[in-house]
Amino acid sequence: xxxxxxxxxxxxxxxxxxxxxxxxxxxxxxxxxxxxxxxxxxxxxxxxxxxxxxxxxxxxxxxxxxxxxxxxxxxxxxxxxxxxxxxxxxxxxxxxxxxxxxxxxxxxxxxxxxxxxxxxxxxxxxxxxxxxxxxxxxxxxxxxxxxxxxxxxxxxxxxxxxxxxxxxxxxxxxxxxxxxxxxxxxxxxxxxxxxxxxxxxxxxxxxxxxxxxxxxxxxxxxxxxxxxxxxxxxxxxxxxxxxxxxxxxxxxxxxxxxxxxxxxxxxxxxxxxxxxxxxxxxx
Amino acid sequence: xxxxxxxxxxxxxxxxxxxxxxxxxxxxxxxxxxxxxxxxxxxxxxxxxxxxxxxxxxxxxxxxxxxxxxxxxxxxxxxxxxxxxxxxxxxxxxxxxxxxxxxxxxxxxxxxxxxxxxxxxxxxxxxxxxxxxxxxxxxxxxxxxxxxxxxxxxxxxxxxxxxxxxxxxxxxxxxxxxxxxxxxxxxxxxxxxxxxxxxxxxxxxxxxxxxxxxxxxxxxxxxxxxxxxxxxxxxxxxxxxxxxxxxxxxxxxxxxxxxxxxxxxxx
Amino acid sequence: xxxxxxxxxxxxxxxxxxxxxxxxxxxxxxxxxxxxxxxxxxxxxxxxxxxxxxxxxxxxxxxxxxxxxxxxxxxxxxxxxxxxxxxxxxxxxxxxxxxxxxxxxxxxxxxxxxxxxxxxxxxxxxxxxxxxxxxxxxxxxxxxxxxxxxxxxxxxxxxxxxxxxxxxxxxxxxxxxxxxxxxxxxxxxxxxxxxxxxxxxxxxxxxxxxxxxxxxxxxxxxxxxxxxxxxxxxxxxxxxxxxxxxxxxxxxxxxxxxxxxxxxxxxxxxxxxxxxxxxxxxxxxxxxxx
Numbered sequence: 001x002x003x004x005x006x007x008x009x010x011x012x013x014x015x016x017x018x019x020x021x022x023x024x025x026x027x028x029x030x031x032x033x034x035x036x037x038x039x040x041x042x043x044x045x046x047x048x049x050x051x052x053x054x055x056x057x058x059x060x061x062x063x064x065x066x067x068x069x070x071x072x073x074x075x076x077x078x079x080x081x082x083x084x085x086x087x088x089x090x091x092x093x094x095x096x097x098x099x100x101x102x103x104x105x106x107x108x109x110x111x112x113x114x115x116x117x118x119x120x121x122x123x124x125x126x127x128x129x130x131x132x133x134x135x136x137x138x139x140x141x142x143x144x145x146x147x148x149x150x151x152x153x154x155x156x157x158x159x160x161x162x163x164x165x166x167x168x169x170x171x172x173x174x175x176x177x178x179x180x181x182x183x184x185x186x187x188x189x190x191x192x193x194x195x196x197x198x199x200x201x202x203x204x205x206x207x208x209x210x211x212x213x214x215x216x217x218x219x220x221x222x223x224x225x226x227x228x229x230x231x232x233x234x235x236x237x238x239x240x241x242x243x244x245x246x247x248x249x250x251x252x253x254x255x256x257x258x259x260x261x262x263x264x265x266x267x268x269x270x271x272x273x274x275x276x277x278x279x280x281x282x283x
Numbered sequence: 284x285x286x287x288x289x290x291x292x293x294x295x296x297x298x299x300x301x302x303x304x305x306x307x308x309x310x311x312x313x314x315x316x317x318x319x320x321x322x323x324x325x326x327x328x329x330x331x332x333x334x335x336x337x338x339x340x341x342x343x344x345x346x347x348x349x350x351x352x353x354x355x356x357x358x359x360x361x362x363x364x365x366x367x368x369x370x371x372x373x374x375x376x377x378x379x380x381x382x383x384x385x386x387x388x389x390x391x392x393x394x395x396x397x398x399x400x401x402x403x404x405x406x407x408x409x410x411x412x413x414x415x416x417x418x419x420x421x422x423x424x425x426x427x428x429x430x431x432x433x434x435x436x437x438x439x440x441x442x443x444x445x446x447x448x449x450x451x452x453x454x455x456x457x458x459x460x461x462x463x464x465x466x467x468x469x470x471x472x473x474x475x476x477x478x479x480x481x482x483x484x485x486x487x488x489x490x491x492x493x494x495x496x497x498x499x500x501x502x503x504x505x506x507x508x509x510x511x512x513x514x515x516x517x518x519x520x521x522x523x524x525x526x527x528x529x530x531x532x533x534x535x536x537x538x539x540x541x542x543x544x545x546x547x548x549x550x
Numbered sequence: 551x552x553x554x555x556x557x558x559x560x561x562x563x564x565x566x567x568x569x570x571x572x573x574x575x576x577x578x579x580x581x582x583x584x585x586x587x588x589x590x591x592x593x594x595x596x597x598x599x600x601x602x603x604x605x606x607x608x609x610x611x612x613x614x615x616x617x618x619x620x621x622x623x624x625x626x627x628x629x630x631x632x633x634x635x636x637x638x639x640x641x642x643x644x645x646x647x648x649x650x651x652x653x654x655x656x657x658x659x660x661x662x663x664x665x666x667x668x669x670x671x672x673x674x675x676x677x678x679x680x681x682x683x684x685x686x687x688x689x690x691x692x693x694x695x696x697x698x699x700x701x702x703x704x705x706x707x708x709x710x711x712x713x714x715x716x717x718x719x720x721x722x723x724x725x726x727x728x729x730x731x732x733x734x735x736x737x738x739x740x741x742x743x744x745x746x747x748x749x750x751x752x753x754x755x756x757x758x759x760x761x762x763x764x765x766x767x768x769x770x771x772x773x774x775x776x777x778x779x780x781x782x783x784x785x786x787x788x789x790x791x792x793x794x795x796x797x798x799x800x801x802x803x804x805x806x807x808x809x810x811x812x813x814x815x816x817x818x819x820x821x822x823x824x825x826x827x828x829x830x831x832x833x834x835x836x837x838x839x840x
Contacts, residue, residue: 042700042730056462079468087466094456095463097488107485111468142492146599156467173727175598175757176798202730205801242732247801247823254827260834269801273808276830280814280840295693416655448655451697497650504651507611507643508711509635509667519662519675 002164002196003030003053003085008062010048010220022048023059024220030198032163035190037207037228038200040217041242046200049217050166053198054085083112086162090169092153096141101132101152104141108160119159126159127152129193131185147178151185158189164196165189171206183210205246208232208267216243229265248272255279294411298343301412304528305421311535312409318542319398319405327546328397334538335404344411349404360399367392415447417520424522437513445501453494460489552625554719554751555587555610555641561618562605562774579605581774582619587753587767589718592745594762594782595755597771598796603755606771607723610753611643624718639668642712644722648704648729649696657699657707658683658692664715675714682710685748686740702733706740713744719751720744726758734758759792760800763821770795786819802826813840 010023022045030036030053040046051057052064055071055078064071071081089095098104105126109119127137130151136144141152150170157165167186171179187210190197201207207214207228214231216224218241224231232238235245235253244250245267252264252272262275300308315331322328339346353360373387410418423440430436461471464485471482562580565573579602587593597603608614609621612628623641626633642664645651654660658679665675683689686706696704705725712720722741726734738754738761745752754761762768768785770778772795778785785792789799789807799807806820806829815838816829 041732051462054466056465079470082466082468089459089463089466091459093493094460094489095467095485097485107464107469108467111470160468175796176759177598177796179798244731248805251802251805251823251826254823255830258827258831260830269805269808272805273812276805276809277812277814277840280833280838414656416659444655445653448653448696452649497647500645500647500650501653503608503613504643504645505653505663507613507638507645508653508664508715509638510663511635511667515669517666517669517672517675519659519666519672519679521672 002032002067004028004065004068005052006063006065008052008059008064010045010052010057011060021220023052026062026220026222028215028222028225030164030196032196033194034196034213035187035211036196036198037211037214038198038217039202039204039207039214039243041202044217044241045220046217047168048220050087050168050198050200053164053166054082054087056082056087079112083108083160084162085164085166086157086160087166088154088157088168088170090172092141092149095153095156096149099140100138101127101141101144101155102137104152105155105159108156112160122159122161123155126155129158129189130155145178146174147181150174150178150182154185162195164198166198166200168200169202170199171201171203179206186210202243204232204238204244208246209269216241228267232267233265292407292410293414294342294344294348296343298341298412299527300338300342300408302527303412303531304522304524305413305417306425306522306524307528307531307535308409308413309418309421309425311531312406314535314539315405316402318539318546319401321543322546324546324548326548327542328394328401330538330542330545331401332397334542335401335408338408339404342408342412344408349407349411353400353403356399356403360396363399364392364396367395416444419444419447420518420520420522437516441513449494449497452497453490456493457486457490460486553586553622554589554591554624555585555753556622557583557585557606557609557616557619558621559584559619560606560609560616560621562602562609562614563617579774580609580616583774583776585769585776587719587751589751590745590749591751591766592742592764593751593753594765594768595753595771596757596759596762596768596785596797597755598757601771601795602774603771604723605774607643607721607753607755610719610721611641612637613643635668639664639715640718642715642717642720644705644708644712644720644725646724646727648701648708651708652696652704652711655695656692657688657694657696660696660707661692661710661714664711668715678714678716679710682713685713685744686710700733701729702736705729705733705737709737709740709744713748713750717750719753721753721755723755724757725754726756726761734761757797759786759798759803763800770797782821783819786821789819814838 005026005028008023008026012020012022026049038046048057052059058072066081066085069076096104098107102123105123106119109122132148132151132155136148141149144152170182174182183206186197186199189195199207199211211228213226214228215222216231224234232245232249235249238245248266248269252262252266252275255262256264260279262279266272266275319331322331339349368384368388369382371385371388371391373385375383376386377384419440423436426436469482469485474482560580560583561578563576563578566575566577568574583606595603605614609616609628610623612634615629621628623637626637628637652660653663661679661682662675665678683692686709688703688706688710691699691703696707725737729737741752741754742764744750756762763782765782768780768782769776770785786799786803792799802823803820806816806826810816810818814833820826820829
C-alpha cells in the first residue's frame with residue numbers, strides 16, 4: 001500500500017474569520033503501480049489534496065501514511081518523502097532556474113546529497129526517459145517550447161527516482177498535439193517503469209483514455225472514485241459539478257435514448273466507434 | 284506568515300472615514316505621525332490615543348483586524364522597548380546581574396512602545412480605509428505642484444498603483460515556486476546564512492523571470508488600451524473636496540494644536 | 551464600406567541574437583499573409599503554439615508593425631502615426647493571461663482605464679463602465695478586487711475594459727488558454743454575445759477547435775502562413791490535414807470521421823453531437839447495414 005489517507009481534513013486560515021474547508025473527510029487508498037486521474041474544477045481541493053501526499057501541506061486532522069509510516073510524525077523524514085513521492089507542479093516556469101536543462105535536472109538529486117557524478121547519471125537517465133533530444137540538454141530551459149519545458153520539469157522530479165509521480169495539470173496551456181505527446185509520455189512511463197502515477201486534470205477527455213481509476217473531487221470531498229466507466233456513468237451529476245464527461249459518453253447515451261442497442265459505459269473514441277459499428281451490424 | 288501583514292491592506296466597508304477624500308487622510312496621517320514626535324508627556328499621548336480611538340470608531344474596521352497587523356511588528360516593538368528599558372542611564376530602580384533598569388528607561392520604553400503602536404495603527408488606518416488607487420490618486424494630486432519642477436508625478440503614482448496590484452500576485456507566485464522547489468527537496472530553512480542566501484537562487488530566478496514577463500505583458504496591454512501617459516487623461520473618480528473634507532481638515536488642525544500645546548508642557 | 555481589417559502581403563521578421571548579442575539569424579514569424587475581415591464577422595484564427603498567430607494578431611492593434619506589406623484597420627494604415635490612437639480604440643485587444651492585463655485594483659476602475667486614457671468625460675466613463683460590465687454580466691462584481699475572481703471572470707473584466715472603449719472590433723489572443731472548461735465556456739459565450747447583440751467584429755485566436763464551430767470564417771496558420779481558409783464546415787472536413795498541423799478535432803467530428811472510414815456513409819463533416827445522432831438515426835431508418 002503506497003499512500004493511505006485516513007479521514008483527512010484541511011482548513012485554510014484555520015484561526016481566522018476567513019476559515020475555509022479545502023478538504024473534508026478524505027479517505028483514499030492508493031496502491032503501488034496504479035495510474036490514477038484526479039478530476040475537479042478549480043477550487044475543488046484537488047491541488048490541496050496532492051500537496052498533502054508529499055507533505056507540503058500538513059492536514060488539520062486525520063492521518064496520512066506512506067508505506068505504512070505516518071508522514072505527519074515529527075521525526076518523519078520529509079525530504080526523503082518528497083524524493084519518493086514526486087510532485088510536478090502545473091507551470092514548469094515555476095521550477096526551471098538553471099542555465100541549462102541538464103543542470104536543472106541535477107538540482108533534485110543533488111539536494112538528496114548525491115555526488116556530482118551520480119546526480120548527473122540520474123539526470124541523464126531522466127532526460128532520456130522524458131524523450132528530450134540530446135541537442136537541448138545544454139540549452140537554456142527558457143528557450144524551449146512549452147512542451148519541452150514540461151518535459152524538463154518532469155525529468156527534474158523523475159531524477160529523484162520517485163515511487164509515485166504526481167502531475168498537476170501537466171497539459172495546461174499546450175496545444176492539442178503537445179497535450180497528446182505529454183500524456184503519451186506519461187502513459188509510457190507508467191507502462192515501462194511500473195511507477196504509480198497520479199494525474200490531476202480538469203479535462204475528462206484527457207484522462208479517460210489513459211487512467212485505470214478516476215477520483216472526482218468536488219468542494220473538498222471525494223465524490224466519485226472508481227474505474228472510468230463507473231465514474232462516467234454518473235455523467236449527470238458530473239455535469240452539475242461543472243465537469244463534463246467525454247463527448248463520446250454523451251453520444252452513446254443519446255443513441256441509447258434514440259433506441260440504438262449500444263453500451264453506454266463507453267469512455268474512449270475507439271470503444272465508441274466499435275459499439276456503433278456493432279449496432280449497425282446486428283440490426 | 285505573509286498573510287498576517289495588514290499594513291497596506293484595504294478593508295472594504297462603508298464609513299465616514301472611507302468616504303473622506305484621500306488627500307485629507309494622507310495629510311491627517313502625516314500630521315498625526317509628526318504630532319507623535321512632538322509630544323513630550325503622557326497627557327499628549329492620551330490625546331493622541333483618544334484621537335486615534337475616535338478615528339478607529341469612525342472607520343468601522345474591526346479592532347481585531349487592525350491589531351492583527353501588529354503581529355508582524357511585534358518583534359520590533361519588543362526589541363525597541365527592551366533596548367530602551369535596559370540601555371537608558373539614570374536613576375536605577377532595579378538591577379539584576381549586569382542589567383539595570385532605570386526610571387528614565389521605563390519611561391522611554393513606554394513612550395517608544397506607545398509611539399510605535401500609534402504610528403503603525405495610524406498609518407494602517409489610512410490604508411485600511413483608502414483603496415490603494417485612491418491613495419495614489421491622492422498622492423498624485425497632492426504632489427501635483429511638483430510637476431512644474433519636472434517631477435514625473437503621474438508616472439510615479441501609476442507605478443505605485445501597479446506595484447500594489449501585483450504584490451499579492453507575486454506573493455502567491457513566490458509561494459508556488461517555493462513549493463515547486465521544495466518538491467525537488469530544496470531546503471529554504473536550514474544552513475548557514477551564506478548557504479541560505481545561495482538556496483534562494485532557485486526561488487529568485489523563476490520569480491524574476493515571471494515578474495519581467497508580467498511587466499512586459501502589462502505594458503503591452505496598457506498600450507493596447509490607449510495608455511499614453513498622464514496628458515489628456517480624464518478621471519473616472521476625480522478628487523473633489525466635499526464639505527465633510529473641510530470639516531475633517533478643521534478637526535485635524537484642532538487636534539494638532541491641542542497636542543502641541545498640551546503635549547509639550549513640562550511635567 | 552471599408553474592410554474591418556485587411557492585410558496585404560504582411561511579413562514580420564525578427565532578428566534572433568545569441569547571448570552576446572550577435573545576430574544568429576532572422577526568423578520570419580509571419581509570412582506573406584493576405585487576409586480580410588468584414589465588419590460584424592466572427593473570425594477564428596487557428597494554429598498550434600508558435601505558428602505565428604499571436605504575432606499576426608498584434609499587427610491588428612498597431613502593437614507590431616510589418617517588416618513588409620501593409621495592414622489597414624477600418625481603412626487606416628497602421629503605420630500612419632496620426633491614426634495610432636484611433637486604431638487602438640477601434641480594435642481592442644484581449645490577451646492570454648488575465649492577471650497581466652488588469653491594471654485596476656477594483657473591477658470598475660479597471661474597466662474605466664481605457665476611457666480615462668481616451669480622455670472621455672467623467673460622467674460618460676461611468677455610463678460606459680455600467681454598460682460594459684452589464685454586457686459581460688459582471689455588474690455584480692464591480693466593486694470586487696480582481697484578485698478574488700476566477701480566471702473566466704477576470705477575462706470577462708478584461709473584455710469589459712475593451713468594450714468601454716467602444717471598439718468596432720475585438721481581437722482575442724488565446725483568451726481561453728489558461729482557463730478551465732467552465733471559464734472557457736464563459737468567455738466564449740461573452741464573445742459570441744458581443745458579436746451577435748452589439749455587432750462587434752470578433753477575431754478569436756485559439757487552438758481549441760470546439761471554440762470555432764460557430765465562426766463565420768476560419769483561418770488556419772502554420773509557420774507564419776495561412777494554410778487553410780474557409781467556413782468551419784469546410785475546414786473540419788480536412789481532419790487528417792488538421793491533425794498534421796498539430797491541431798485537435800472535436801471528439802464528435804473525430805468519431806464521425808472514424809465511422810466514415812469504417813464504411814458508414816455519414817455526411818461530412820459532423821460538428822455537433824446532434825448532427826451525428828441525427829445522421830445515425832437517418833441511416834437506421836433507411837435500413838442501412840454494414
